[in-house]
Amino acid sequence: MEETQSFWQFVYQQSDKLWSQTLAHIGLTLISLILAIVIAVPLGILITRKKKFSGIILGFAGVLQTIPSIALLGVMIPFLGIGPKPAILALFLYALLPVIRNTYTGIIEVNPAVVDAARGMGMSKWQILTKVELPLAFPVLMAGIRTATVINVGVATLAAYIAAGGLGEFIFGGIALNNSNMILAGAIPAALLAIILDFLLSLVQKISLKSIRVTYLVLPFIFISMSSFYLLPTQIGGRMLGGFTPEFMGREDGYLGLKKVYHLGIETVVISDAVMYKAAFEHKLDVISGYSTDGRLKAYDLVTLKDDRHIFPPYYASPIIRQEVLSNHPELERVLNLLSGSINDSIMTSLNYKVDQLKQSPEKVARDFMISHGLFKEARNGRKGVIRIGSKIFGEQYILVQMYKILILGNTDLGVETKTGLGGTKICFDALTNKQIDFYPEYTGTGFLVLLKPDAATIGRLNGNTAAVYQYVNAEFNRQFNIKWLKPIGFNNSYALMMRKEQAQSLRIESITDLTKYLNEK
Amino acid sequence: MIKAENLVRKFGSSIAVNRISFEVADGENLILLGTSGCGKTTTLRMINRLIEPDSGTVFINGTDIKSQQPETLRRGIGYVLQNHGLFPHYTVAENIAIVPRLLKWDNAAIGKRADDLFQKLNLDPGLKDQYPSALSGGQQQRVGLARSLMVNPPVLLMDEPFGALDNLTRISIRKEFKVLDELVKKTIIMVTHDVQEAFEMADRICLMDKGEIKQIGTPEELLFHPANAFVAEFFNEQRLQLELKTVLLKDLLPESSVGQNVTVWEKMDALLHPGVEGQEDAITLENLMAAFESYKSTAFQSYNSK
Numbered sequence: 001m002e003e004t005q006s007f008w009q010f011v012y013q014q015s016d017k018l019w020s021q022t023l024a025h026i027g028l029t030l031i032s033l034i035l036a037i038v039i040a041v042p043l044g045i046l047i048t049r050k051k052k053f054s055g056i057i058l059g060f061a062g063v064l065q066t067i068p069s070i071a072l073l074g075v076m077i078p079f080l081g082i083g084p085k086p087a088i089l090a091l092f093l094y095a096l097l098p099v100i101r102n103t104y105t106g107i108i109e110v111n112p113a114v115v116d117a118a119r120g121m122g123m124s125k126w127q128i129l130t131k132v133e134l135p136l137a138f139p140v141l142m143a144g145i146r147t148a149t150v151i152n153v154g155v156a157t158l159a160a161y162i163a164a165g166g167l168g169e170f171i172f173g174g175i176a177l178n179n180s181n182m183i184l185a186g187a188i189p190a191a192l193l194a195i196i197l198d199f200l201l202s203l204v205q206k207i208s209l210k211s212i213r214v215t216y217l218v219l220p221f222i223f224i225s226m227s228s229f230y231l232l233p234t235q236i237g238g239r240m241l242g243g244f245t246p247e248f249m250g251r252e253d254g255y256l257g258l259k260k261v262y263h264l265g266i267e268t269v270v271i272s273d274a275v276m277y278k279a280a281f282e283h284k285l286d287v288i289s290g291y292s293t294d295g296r297l298k299a300y301d302l303v304t305l306k307d308d309r310h311i312f313p314p315y316y317a318s319p320i321i322r323q324e325v326l327s328n329h330p331e332l333e334r335v336l337n338l339l340s341g342s343i344n345d346s347i348m349t350s351l352n353y354k355v356d357q358l359k360q361s362p363e364k365v366a367r368d369f370m371i372s373h374g375l376f377k378e379a380r381n382g383r384k385g386v387i388r389i390g391s392k393i394f395g396e397q398y399i400l401v402q403m404y405k406i407l408i409l410g411n412t413d414l415g416v417e418t419k420t421g422l423g424g425t426k427i428c429f430d431a432l433t434n435k436q437i438d439f440y441p442e443y444t445g446t447g448f449l450v451l452l453k454p455d456a457a458t459i460g461r462l463n464g465n466t467a468a469v470y471q472y473v474n475a476e477f478n479r480q481f482n483i484k485w486l487k488p489i490g491f492n493n494s495y496a497l498m499m500r501k502e503q504a505q506s507l508r509i510e511s512i513t514d515l516t517k518y519l520n521e522k
Numbered sequence: 523m524i525k526a527e528n529l530v531r532k533f534g535s536s537i538a539v540n541r542i543s544f545e546v547a548d549g550e551n552l553i554l555l556g557t558s559g560c561g562k563t564t565t566l567r568m569i570n571r572l573i574e575p576d577s578g579t580v581f582i583n584g585t586d587i588k589s590q591q592p593e594t595l596r597r598g599i600g601y602v603l604q605n606h607g608l609f610p611h612y613t614v615a616e617n618i619a620i621v622p623r624l625l626k627w628d629n630a631a632i633g634k635r636a637d638d639l640f641q642k643l644n645l646d647p648g649l650k651d652q653y654p655s656a657l658s659g660g661q662q663q664r665v666g667l668a669r670s671l672m673v674n675p676p677v678l679l680m681d682e683p684f685g686a687l688d689n690l691t692r693i694s695i696r697k698e699f700k701v702l703d704e705l706v707k708k709t710i711i712m713v714t715h716d717v718q719e720a721f722e723m724a725d726r727i728c729l730m731d732k733g734e735i736k737q738i739g740t741p742e743e744l745l746f747h748p749a750n751a752f753v754a755e756f757f758n759e760q761r762l763q764l765e766l767k768t769v770l771l772k773d774l775l776p777e778s779s780v781g782q783n784v785t786v787w788e789k790m791d792a793l794l795h796p797g798v799e800g801q802e803d804a805i806t807l808e809n810l811m812a813a814f815e816s817y818k819s820t821a822f823q824s825y826n827s828k
């Protein structure tokens with residue numbers, strides 16, 4: 001086994017990447033923040049003048065705030081594509097509310113006698129605004145900007161999901177790869193960034209202003225905005241663009257293997273698998289890292305490239321379950337194994353297609369499948385205990401969870417609680433080892449490479465051998481974690497590189513080797 | 523100097539000020555007196571266009587105030603508020619420099635005028651660099667007044683200027699302001715609901731109720747010649763005190779030679795606490811009271827016979 005890397009070694013090794021991610025993070029945060037200030041402060045002032053609009057505008061900004069960030073990012077892809085643009089727009093929308101609200105509150109709370117005196121002395125409306133209202137509202141206004149800044153530093157980590165860069169690349173890569181150093185290398189700078197920016201702004205907040213002059217504001221604004229754009233990752237100009245998930249980017253059986261074994265030289269961006277397929281379909285990306293049973297393969301007319309040098313290990317799905325649970329409920333093993341052998345790759349792809357594309361609920365898809373395969377039984381509503389099933393955050397896992405739920409409810413006297421949508425392998429596995437869930441469907445390849453992390457020799461020996469990998473993970477999980485791999489369900493959801501069908505056909509690319517050749521032609 | 527003609531102002535469906543007309547002569551103190559909601563503040567604020575009348579006109583020196591930009595108009599009229607309205611983020615010196623700066627005075631002129639006013643208003647020059655929050659209520663009100671006087675405007679509008687002060691401070695600061703030469707020459711319109719204050723400061727009082735003027739005249743006229751029952755009843759609570767404070771000795775005893783410009787109240791005070799100055803005249807408490815009684819009855823007879 002490789003020696004465990006210390007955090008500092010990781011940071012040192014990845015310092016280039018860390019630096020560019022940090023800069024991109026600052027860039028995203030500041031640009032969106034400045035845009036928000038430019039729009040929100042005048043809006044806040046406007047609604048102090050036209051109070052009947054204040055409800056609508058504050059309400060609208062409040063609603064924006066409640067949209068889940070990843071959903072907001074997803075919604076923008078069709079209009080703005082992937083990259084910094086949609087990320088900045090989303091961050092901008094999140095920053096609006098605190099700034100509008102605090103501008104409004106700050107001005108409303110200025111002592112009316114003072115404003116009255118200012119009018120009575122003959123100050124013009126503009127003079128009252130710039131010399132009385134804004135200076136007096138300034139501390140409150142700045143508090144809003146500070147809130148917005150901290151929110152934006154946090155939300156900007158999600159920008160990594162849509163290829164906008166930032167420290168989220170390390171954070172989500174680390175979560176996906178079960179690499180704590182990587183998580184910390186993203187999370188610590190992000191936290192520091194929030195603290196430092198907040199501190200700097202707190203200094204600004206303390207400045208006592210006699211009047212707000214437009215020139216005071218415009219110059220630093222222009223300066224900061226210009227320099228922020230400079231920090232963003234430069235746009236890509238290669239022949240083809242690859243979009244890979246944070247997990248894929250850091251894996252030996254992913255991008256690292258592609259570089260090592262195939263010598264694939266392609267420009268890449270990091271992106272969430274939630275938006276990756278669509279981005280490929282919309283020509284924003286050319287090559288993506290998908291899963292071979294993904295329903296979107298069918299929906300977006302993509303083809304998988306042949307892994308002709310076998311870098312992707314087998315990913316057969318099995319439920320992995322704590323031994324303790326099995327000994328408490330011995331009947332469970334037989335029941336869960338009922339599913340084994342009934343789903344192959346193409347069945348899984350079409351089930352996934354129904355969920356991902358036809359928008360059928362995983363419950364319905366699972367139920368239909370179980371009925372047509374004679375596996376469905378009415379729930380017995382037993383009260384013997386509750387089994388907690390976990391899943392990662394994608395459709396296939398949701399379907400499997402529903403199938404297991406039907407099996408358990410119909411064949412045992414146990415109840416079921418589902419905990420779906422656990423962010424990634426690490427989160428799911430930690431939930432299992434910490435006894436927060438009882439079992440979840442895992443893939444042999446993931447268990448082998450991500451969770452066990454065997455040495456290179458073991459990988460070389462076992463990779464490509466389906467049965468050997470299964471035996472190895474089952475034995476090792478039993479020994480190390482007291483967790484059992486039940487029988488494989490039957491399908492192999494391995495990693496695959498995918499391209500749009502028409503592009504692959506027109507370029508005559510069928511395998512990853514073909515792709516490498518094409519990219520190397522100049 | 524100031525002439526208001528048929529001012530009307532409605533807020534929604536309620537009429538705040540209903541067809542009000544009055545004139546204020548040069549150097550005169552007119553007090554707008556009345557209970558809350560009688561329209562006195564609205565009337566005052568229509569003079570510097572903080573509120574625009576629905577109809578009616580205000581002339582200052584014969585010019586319709588609408589012919590000027592409101593800002594320009596206001597810079598030429600002193601304005602003092604109940605809660606002083608000092609800018610909390612400006613020092614005292616910066617506060618009193620606001621209007622001069624709007625009028626583009628240079629720093630030397632501002633400094634000189636500020637020193638001058640500080641001395642006249644008994645303000646410690648060391649306060650100049652303080653922020654208003656560090657000042658006492660009395661000091662804040664003096665600074666508020668100084669600010670309105672900086673550019674020496676001929677007209678001063680005061681909206682309950684002593685309203686936020688405690689009773690003792692109010693009385694002492696009022697006395698001080700009354701004899702201040704800066705104020706003596708000015709045309710002042712002041713709003714108050716305090717009857718004592720009105721009688722003390724007024725050349726004439728304009729008594730208002732429900733948006734209308736009930737009577738306008740000297741304190742004496744209002745007391746002894748009330749135009750209607752409302753006016754008569756308005757002062758009933760404190761009538762005796764007001765009368766004693768209003769009537770001058772010379773009105774009672776024209777033949778007496780001493781202290782003609784002293785009020786009956788002050789004379790009584792002197793008689794009850796003798797000692798400091800020698801009592802040269804022959805007036806006693808008894809004949810003072812008798813003279814006051816007879817003055818009152820003739821005054822009322824003349825009113826009743828009208």
